[in-house]
Amino acid sequence: MSLESVSQSRAAAFLQSDIYYRFRSSKITIAAFLITLIIVMAAILAPWIAPHNPFDVSTLSLWDSELPPAWTEDGDPRFLLGTDNQGRDVLSAILYGSRISLAVGFVSVALAMVIGIVVGLVSGYFGGAVDAFFMRIADVMLSFPTILVALLVSGIARGVLPREMHDSAALVVLVFAITITTWVQYARTVRSSTMVERSREYVYAAQLVGRRPFAILFQHILPNVMGPVLVIATINLAMAILIEATLSFLGVGMPPTNPSLGTLIRVGNEYLFSGVWWVVIFPSLTLVVLVLAVNLLGDWLRDALNPKLR
Amino acid sequence: MIAFVLRRLGQSVLVMLAVALIAFSMFRFIGDPVNSMLPENATTEDRQALREQLGLDLSVPGQFARFVTGAVQGEFGISYRNKRPVDEMIAERLPATLELVLAAAVFALLLGVPMGIYTALHPKGVISNLLNVISLIGISVPTFVTGILLILVFSVWLNWLPSFGRGDTVQLGWWSTGFLTVSGLKSLILPAVMLGLFQVTLIMRLVRAEMMEVLRSDFVRFARARGLTNRAVNFSHALGNTLMPVVTIVGLQLGSMIAFAIITETVFQWPGMGLLFIQAVSFGDIPVMSAYLVLVALVFVAINMIVDLLYFAIDPRLSVRA
Numbered sequence: 001m002s003l004e005s006v007s008q009s010r011a012a013a014f015l016q017s018d019i020y021y022r023f024r025s026s027k028i029t030i031a032a033f034l035i036t037l038i039i040v041m042a043a044i045l046a047p048w049i050a051p052h053n054p055f056d057v058s059t060l061s062l063w064d065s066e067l068p069p070a071w072t073e074d075g076d077p078r079f080l081l082g083t084d085n086q087g088r089d090v091l092s093a094i095l096y097g098s099r100i101s102l103a104v105g106f107v108s109v110a111l112a113m114v115i116g117i118v119v120g121l122v123s124g125y126f127g128g129a130v131d132a133f134f135m136r137i138a139d140v141m142l143s144f145p146t147i148l149v150a151l152l153v154s155g156i157a158r159g160v161l162p163r164e165m166h167d168s169a170a171l172v173v174l175v176f177a178i179t180i181t182t183w184v185q186y187a188r189t190v191r192s193s194t195m196v197e198r199s200r201e202y203v204y205a206a207q208l209v210g211r212r213p214f215a216i217l218f219q220h221i222l223p224n225v226m227g228p229v230l231v232i233a234t235i236n237l238a239m240a241i242l243i244e245a246t247l248s249f250l251g252v253g254m255p256p257t258n259p260s261l262g263t264l265i266r267v268g269n270e271y272l273f274s275g276v277w278w279v280v281i282f283p284s285l286t287l288v289v290l291v292l293a294v295n296l297l298g299d300w301l302r303d304a305l306n307p308k309l310r
Numbered sequence: 311m312i313a314f315v316l317r318r319l320g321q322s323v324l325v326m327l328a329v330a331l332i333a334f335s336m337f338r339f340i341g342d343p344v345n346s347m348l349p350e351n352a353t354t355e356d357r358q359a360l361r362e363q364l365g366l367d368l369s370v371p372g373q374f375a376r377f378v379t380g381a382v383q384g385e386f387g388i389s390y391r392n393k394r395p396v397d398e399m400i401a402e403r404l405p406a407t408l409e410l411v412l413a414a415a416v417f418a419l420l421l422g423v424p425m426g427i428y429t430a431l432h433p434k435g436v437i438s439n440l441l442n443v444i445s446l447i448g449i450s451v452p453t454f455v456t457g458i459l460l461i462l463v464f465s466v467w468l469n470w471l472p473s474f475g476r477g478d479t480v481q482l483g484w485w486s487t488g489f490l491t492v493s494g495l496k497s498l499i500l501p502a503v504m505l506g507l508f509q510v511t512l513i514m515r516l517v518r519a520e521m522m523e524v525l526r527s528d529f530v531r532f533a534r535a536r537g538l539t540n541r542a543v544n545f546s547h548a549l550g551n552t553l554m555p556v557v558t559i560v561g562l563q564l565g566s567m568i569a570f571a572i573i574t575e576t577v578f579q580w581p582g583m584g585l586l587f588i589q590a591v592s593f594g595d596i597p598v599m600s601a602y603l604v605l606v607a608l609v610f611v612a613i614n615m616i617v618d619l620l621y622f623a624i625d626p627r628l629s630v631r632a
Contacts, residue, residue: 140328143610148569155591155599156336242452249454250576252592269458269577272466273473281462284455292450 022304032296039290043098050092055257082278084268090279093264094286100260101287104171105241108178112240113233115179116186121217121225123187124194131191138184146181150243153177154252167255174253178240185232193225227305235298238291245287261287318618322611327378329607333600334377386601391593396601400583405485406476407582410574411567413502415560418509423556425510426517430525431544445511453570457504457577464500472497474579505574509563516559520552558617565610 023029042049082090123131141149154177161169197203198221206216241261247253248262249269256267261283268280368376380386386396429438465473477493479486488494524530525548533543572584579585583602590598 140325143614144607145566145569147573148606151572151588151591152599152603155594158591159336159594159596159599245452246454246573249452250573250588250591252588265455265458272458272462275466277462277466280458284458288451288455291452292447295450 019304023300026300028296029300032293032300035289035293036297039098039286039293040102042095043102046092046095046099050089050095052089052092054088054093054096082282084271084276084279090282093259094261094283097259097261097264097283098286098290100171100254100258101241101244101262101290104174104178104244104260105237108175108182108240108244109233109237111175111179112183112236113186113229116183117190117222117229119183120187120190121194121221124191125198125213125217125221127195134187135191138188141181141184142188146239147243147246150177150181150247151250151252153180154247158252167257170254170258174244174247177247178243181243182236182240185236186229189228189232190225193228194221197221197224231298231302231305234294234301238294238298241287241294242291261290314622315619318615322615325611326604326607329604330378330381331374333381333603334374336596336600336603381601381604386604387597389590389595389598391590391595391598396597399586399598400601400605401484402486403581403583403586405487406580407568407571407575407584409488410498410501410505410571410580410582411564413498414506414509414567414574415564417502417506418513419560421506422510422513423517423553425514427521427544427549429514430518430521433522441514445514448507448511453504453508454573454577456507457500457574460500460504461577471500473500476581501574501578501580504577505567505571508570509560509567512563513556513560517552517556520555521548524548524551558621561613561617565606565613568606568609 023033047053084090084093119134123134154173157169157173157176161173194217203216203220206220211220244253244260245262245265248260249266251266254260254263256263259267264283265280265287268276268283271279384397388394389396389399392399425441429435429441432438461473464471472493475497476488477495477497478491479488479494480490488498525544530543530548533547538547568583571580571582572588574580575582575584576588583605586598587602589595590602
């Protein structure tokens, strides 16, 4: 079989699969998927599709500052969602901001997933002191709200780093704080599924053949515990975006010179009283719609992969 | 019974010691406290004097023992930023946070319980569906966005309620209360609503699930068979059995409400512990952070322990296992 026909038959198999059927039959899920896709694409393509470059100071003009959205009486058609106090286009700022929010979300979810999977596999397969050590850490971390742990981690990171590095290292600190806070859930889930898989026959068979423990873990057990991990990853993407937005909103996340959605909301919040509502409302709306859409996708994936509901 | 209580107490003390160790390590190993506290032109003698005063010349276990002894007595040293004792700063801010959390919890109960009961009694009604959709959206909207919307509508557009601070407060000994003045109460409304709104949806879903479960149980069916009115069955038989787990969850949520108050206090510039903590985080003010961490951990551990002990007292099945 040629490579092309393999990929064709894979596509055909996908179109006939359960998952695709369930996806097609849920209108809300399709809408959520499309919205997520649009926001992700818009964020990736921001440098090309944004009407202005909000960080190029030479293109900004104070004459254009605090213009309301285009459809209102004083609006300017050049600025669809209005401008902020420095004359930056709100729509462009949102496009660039979503880019950072999504980047932090995806990277921290990927890192937390990798750490959680490795810890979970090792704890579940070997048990003993390693398991006890990681699970006590997990117990303590899970007994505090995630936002508190994330705040604490970023606070400690700020204490370690010299002050002038705070802004340039903000992205790394955020990813670090969110990863540290969220790996526990993956580890817990993978650990409990690994403990079940450990005593399955295919694992014994692999042991008898003489495969090394880590080969068994990653090539045999891992594919069988990935289902729940994907569900947690989707829901955690929404959570990571929210934590990032909250930290940035609280002023310990992205700096105003390189804003994420949370920073935009924080900055916009300061102009609320001058009646400049569009600077804060549109980034908030983007955040809410994005989080809601990803959450709906996660809910759907959880139901679709749950064998009990079939 | 005594053995169980002692073991539970021992666990709590261990957790607190672990938290204290984290707080201590932050204090000891992140940056040099001497450099953070003295001006740049301080002499070597000054540095040495402060070093001795802070106990930094002791061995590390000795320093930890000193830290724990201090922490037990409520002493966490001097804030790097304000140059004031941390315990004083926290004691000033504590009443504001506790009053906010209390008001939010009362608001959440007053709104969430009736909504939950209604949706359980009329699961297919139009209003129930509406409440369910609203609660789904409520969970997805970040709390700080809710706060901003509240400010925009009620402070900026309608100009009904103040959007920052506590208003006028009255001193009762060391406790400053906003409950006794009109401006204090008006300032409390928006922050309490923002902090409580997330809990409303939680309590509503919980009450609904519990109540629907209880309504299906045998003793409710018997009560109906005895010919009791709907009102008597729903409210005296079913509701009483529903509220027990609800009270537990609300108790457990009090701790996380203190943590979430950080966000509310930032939005409304509410002068509580959360605002103090967030300022400490952005300045890297380690003594304030470690004190807040220990305090919040204490609240969490205490609440968890009380709930466990209460369950032990209430549920006879647990005593067999212990």
